[in-house]
Amino acid sequence: MGDELLALGGTFLAAGVVARLGRHIGLPTIPLFMLAGIVFGPHTPGVAFVEDPRDVALLASLGLVLLLFYLGLEFTVDDLIGGGRRLAAAGGIYLALNIGGGLAFGFALGWGAREALVIAGAVGISSSAIVTKLLVELHRLANPETRLILGIVVVEDLFVALYLAILQPVLSGTQGVAATLTSFGKAFAFLVVLGVIARWGSGLVGRLISSDDDELFTVCFIGLAVLAAGVAEELGVSEAIGAFMIGVVLAASPSADRIKRLVLPLRDAFAAVFFFAFGLSINVSDVAYVAGPIGAAVVLTVLLNAAAALVTARLYRLDAEPATNVGVTILARGEFSLVLAAVATAAGLDGRLSPFVAGYVLILAIAGPLLASRTRWIARRVPAPMISSGDEQ
Amino acid sequence: MNEGQPAGLDIFEVTLPGIGRRYTLPVAEGARVVVVIHHSGRRDLYAFPAGAPVDHAPAASISLTDDQARRLGAVLSGAYFKPAVVADVETVIGNLLIDWVTVRADSPATDHSIAELEIRRRTRMTVVAILRDGTTVLAPEPDERIRAGDRLVVVGRQEDLGGFLRHVVGPDRG
Numbered sequence: 001m002g003d004e005l006l007a008l009g010g011t012f013l014a015a016g017v018v019a020r021l022g023r024h025i026g027l028p029t030i031p032l033f034m035l036a037g038i039v040f041g042p043h044t045p046g047v048a049f050v051e052d053p054r055d056v057a058l059l060a061s062l063g064l065v066l067l068l069f070y071l072g073l074e075f076t077v078d079d080l081i082g083g084g085r086r087l088a089a090a091g092g093i094y095l096a097l098n099i100g101g102g103l104a105f106g107f108a109l110g111w112g113a114r115e116a117l118v119i120a121g122a123v124g125i126s127s128s129a130i131v132t133k134l135l136v137e138l139h140r141l142a143n144p145e146t147r148l149i150l151g152i153v154v155v156e157d158l159f160v161a162l163y164l165a166i167l168q169p170v171l172s173g174t175q176g177v178a179a180t181l182t183s184f185g186k187a188f189a190f191l192v193v194l195g196v197i198a199r200w201g202s203g204l205v206g207r208l209i210s211s212d213d214d215e216l217f218t219v220c221f222i223g224l225a226v227l228a229a230g231v232a233e234e235l236g237v238s239e240a241i242g243a244f245m246i247g248v249v250l251a252a253s254p255s256a257d258r259i260k261r262l263v264l265p266l267r268d269a270f271a272a273v274f275f276f277a278f279g280l281s282i283n284v285s286d287v288a289y290v291a292g293p294i295g296a297a298v299v300l301t302v303l304l305n306a307a308a309a310l311v312t313a314r315l316y317r318l319d320a321e322p323a324t325n326v327g328v329t330i331l332a333r334g335e336f337s338l339v340l341a342a343v344a345t346a347a348g349l350d351g352r353l354s355p356f357v358a359g360y361v362l363i364l365a366i367a368g369p370l371l372a373s374r375t376r377w378i379a380r381r382v383p384a385p386m387i388s389s390g391d392e393q
Numbered sequence: 394m395n396e397g398q399p400a401g402l403d404i405f406e407v408t409l410p411g412i413g414r415r416y417t418l419p420v421a422e423g424a425r426v427v428v429v430i431h432h433s434g435r436r437d438l439y440a441f442p443a444g445a446p447v448d449h450a451p452a453a454s455i456s457l458t459d460d461q462a463r464r465l466g467a468v469l470s471g472a473y474f475k476p477a478v479v480a481d482v483e484t485v486i487g488n489l490l491i492d493w494v495t496v497r498a499d500s501p502a503t504d505h506s507i508a509e510l511e512i513r514r515r516t517r518m519t520v521v522a523i524l525r526d527g528t529t530v531l532a533p534e535p536d537e538r539i540r541a542g543d544r545l546v547v548v549g550r551q552e553d554l555g556g557f558l559r560h561v562v563g564p565d566r567g
Contacts (some may be wrong), residue, residue, distance in 0.1 A: 139437075139439070141409065141450060142427035142429065147408075154410045174423050
């Protein structure tokens with residue numbers, strides 16, 4: 001027991017200290033938690049707080065569950081509908097270009113079809129945590145394009161949930177059409193049942209776990225979230241989607257805001273363990289081995305996002321600087337890429353996937369925020385004819 | 394750009410998914426004040442001077458806690474000092490003031506009933522409603538216990554508000 005406590009304490013402290021150092025130069029926490037895992041892990045020389053990543057595996061998966069649970073809690077249909085058709089169009093453009101490009105890239109790498117699907121998601125979906133934090137810290141909440149950026153992120157969040165739901169049956173590698181259809185059916189039925197509960201039964205679920213006492217309330221909703229994740233996992237649907245859906249159910253209950261407030265510190269603590277644990281499994285020499293694909297993926301993502309931002313700018317008639325803000329802010333990759341890589345590792349996919357995603361996230365989670373704080377400089381270098389188009393309308 | 398739905402007289406509201414809501418208040422000659430209310434209760438204030446382009450960075454921005462924002466709101470609404478030229482302030486009608494305050498965990502009133510606190514006798518203010526977890530206790534009984542996080546709607550005379558705040562909410566945090 002002492003060993004495990006040492007490992008866990010070291011995990012929290014190492015993650016915290018490294019992320020604090022990064023904060024001084026404006027770096028987000030997610031890549032640094034992961035970096036701390038790599039540096040203080042068993043594959044690099046020097047201090048290794050955790051010799052065996054399995055020592056923190058349970059708490060890391062609790063982090064994953066809480067991460068997705070919170071995402072579900074924040075998800076409201078109003079946010080999605082409120083943006084109107086143009087927002088759906090902008091979100092659609094982002095997804096089509098990024099997921100489409102990622103899928104093509106994944107197949108081009110030739111690591112396998114299932115691996116390509118994971119790469120498409122990991123490369124295609126930006127980090128809502130980093131994007132939201134960037135907007136707050138760069139004082140851009142009052143900007144006209146902020147609503148659009150957050151709207152695109154919401155569309156991506158919804159896509160992540162659906163993608164995880166369909167990915168799990170594919171990744172589990174069931175043989176034969178009937179077996180695949182059965183597992184799709186199970187995933188679909190699970191989503192429908194929880195969707196129905198979210199629509200009509202959230203009041204009842206809310207009352208079941210509701211308590212005036214914060215302590216009892218926290219214990220109950222954490223239990224519900226973890227249980228839903230476990231049930232989903234048993235059904236072969238992925239723990240992440242179970243946690244997400246129970247979050248969606250509770251988001252519609254009257255206590256949603258209270259749950260968010262209570263679960264936030266827990267999510268932050270255990271999500272850090274999840275990112276750190278992911279870092280533990282990464283061997284730097286494996287990352288160096290896939291440096292070529294990582295570089296290619298980064299370049300591809302930058303190009304696809306520039307293209308998506310230009311199309312969106314035309315659609316919304318944005319000037320150069322807001323358009324650049326959109327393109328650069330949404331560039332950051334983070335938690336969802338790591339979640340997908342973790343899911344892929346659990347399913348026993350190609351071993352190159354994790355180091356690939358680790359290197360890719362490390363570059364874009366750090367480059368994205370650094371670029372985002374310098375958009376004025378970039379905007380001046382965007383050729384004017386590429387942006388100014390909307391005036392004739 | 395679409396600045397959102399009018400939320401009232403000359404205030405425009407936009408939902409910021411994952412963050413909260415944004416209110417834009419156009420003031421004189423093209424200057425704007427933007428208020429962002431976070432789900433966490435945090436408030437961000439942005440000031441844009443007259444003539445600044447829409448996509449320009451704000452001239453000033455500041456973050457406030459829920460409590461600080463409420464106090465600032467009270468100051469702005471004239472709860473502490475009402476210049477003689479101002480005939481009516483919405484929350485101050487004649488000498489009658491309606492305000493709401495949030496009770497904190499460290500407030501003197503926390504876990505005490507209204508009767509124990511002798512709110513009406515000691516502060517000359519009346520608690521007319523308690524907002525708690527999305528429900529409202531209208532005209533609370535004297536034995537109603539005040540809990541941390543409660544929002545109390547109080548009515549009284551303007552000059553009694555300061556005493557009420559000291560007695561019930563406690564000193565303002567930094």
